Amino acid sequence: xxxxxxxxxxxxPRPGGLAGETLALDPARPLHLAxxxxxxxxxxxxxxxxxxxxxxxxxxxxxxxxxxDEAAHAAGLRLPKRRYEWLAGxxxxxxxxxxxxxxxxxxxxxxxxxxxGAVAHGLRAGKPVVNAPVDVGLSHSGDFAIAxxxxxxxxxxxxxxxRMPPMLTSLLTxxxxxxxxxxxxxxxxxxxxxxxxxxxxxEAVLKHFGFGLRIDPAEVALHAWRDDHTYTWHPGPGLLHHxxxxxxxxxxxxxxxxxxxxxxxxxx
Numbered sequence: 001x002x003x004x005x006x007x008x009x010x011x012x013p014r015p016g017g018l019a020g021e022t023l024a025l026d027p028a029r030p031l032h033l034a035x036x037x038x039x040x041x042x043x044x045x046x047x048x049x050x051x052x053x054x055x056x057x058x059x060x061x062x063x064x065x066x067x068x069d070e071a072a073h074a075a076g077l078r079l080p081k082r083r084y085e086w087l088a089g090x091x092x093x094x095x096x097x098x099x100x101x102x103x104x105x106x107x108x109x110x111x112x113x114x115x116x117g118a119v120a121h122g123l124r125a126g127k128p129v130v131n132a133p134v135d136v137g138l139s140h141s142g143d144f145a146i147a148x149x150x151x152x153x154x155x156x157x158x159x160x161x162x163r164m165p166p167m168l169t170s171l172l173t174x175x176x177x178x179x180x181x182x183x184x185x186x187x188x189x190x191x192x193x194x195x196x197x198x199x200x201x202x203e204a205v206l207k208h209f210g211f212g213l214r215i216d217p218a219e220v221a222l223h224a225w226r227d228d229h230t231y232t233w234h235p236g237p238g239l240l241h242h243x244x245x246x247x248x249x250x251x252x253x254x255x256x257x258x259x260x261x262x263x264x265x266x267x268x
Contacts, residue, residue: 025259027143031091033099036254040150040267041103043096045088048143055080058087065091065111088145089138090116096147097132104151123242124210137207141261148265155208155266159196171218172198186224186232193225193255197262201231201255204264208251209243229256231264 022034027048034042050058062071070090077083094111101107115131128138128147137148142160164172176191193201202220206212219236226232231253235246255264 023258023263025144025261031095033095035103036148036265037252037267039152040148040154040265041096041100042146042148042156043092043099045092045095045145046143047084047088047140047145050084050088058084061091062087065094067112067115070116085140085145089140089147092145092147093128093130093136093138096149097130097134097136100134100149101132119210123214125214126212127207127210137204139203139207144261146263148267150267152268153208153210154268155204155206155264157200157203157207157264159200159203159262161260161262162196164195164199168199169195175221184224186226189227190222190225190231193222193231194257194262197255197257197264198222200262200264201233201253204255204266205233205246205251205253206239208266209239209246211239211242215239215242225255229254231255 022036023042023044024032024034025044026032027046029044030046030049032044034044036042050061062074066074074083074087077086091111093116094114097114098109098111101109116136117129117131119125119127119129128136130136134149134151135153137154137156139146139156139158141158144158146156146158148154148156172195182188199217201222202217203213205220206215206217209215216236216238219239221234221236223232223234233253235243239246251266251268253264253266255262257263
């Protein structure tokens with residue numbers, strides 16, 4: 001992968017730290033690996049870097065890192081923007097899985113050996129899957145694609161700074177008055193959470209269960225946002241119907257603004 005083949009050494013998290021200390025979003029950095037938690041491995045690929053290299057470098061990367069089926073799919077993506085985003089996502093997943101394997105199982109391998117697929121049918125259609133004993137989550141926004149790997153399901157959503165349309169603004173601010181007047185400081189803090197970060201929180205929850213936006217985001221009611229950037233939420237009846245475990249309180253949820261983007265993670 002030329003420059004991006006030199007994998008960044010995963011940063012060592014500070015005690016109790018999460019992705020804010022270990023994850024960087026630098027457009028000039030082709031690939032960045034991080035350990036958001038002891039169980040999770042994250043890989044960020046810069047779409048901006050890929051675009052700046054041009055088509056010749058992109059073609060070389062596809063030839064080196066993609067399977068024949070993946071290369072054929074990439075060649076069928078006629079819009080350059082979509083092709084760069086798709087490639088960045090594939091590279092993030094592949095490098096994330098390999099880094100996770102080295103870290104936890106002492107395994108080495110090639111990116112071409114990591115086959116990335118998706119659930120084909122049902123409410124979880126489109127959820128990424130790989131040929132390795134690891135769950136993966138994937139998101140891309142603006143100049144970056146990010147993949148997160150873990151031993152159990154993980155949800156990740158990345159959002160760039162943008163103005164939310166009126167309908168989403170109404171959804172995301174519905175509980176602001178109650179949150180802003182709550183006696184609980186963590187509940188009050190939620191009222192000051194940026195709207196793109198609130199949206200990322202809801203999407204990360206739904207992606208954790210593999211549903212994405214096939215389930216109404218209103219089914220995820222944000223409740224509080226703590227000083228350590230962890231957040232709490234409550235599942236609605238529609239989400240509980242399809243994922244009863246959403247109400248057992250075992251999930252970890254974390255959200256923060258990083259380098260001008262909004263990132264949310266949900267994991268078990």
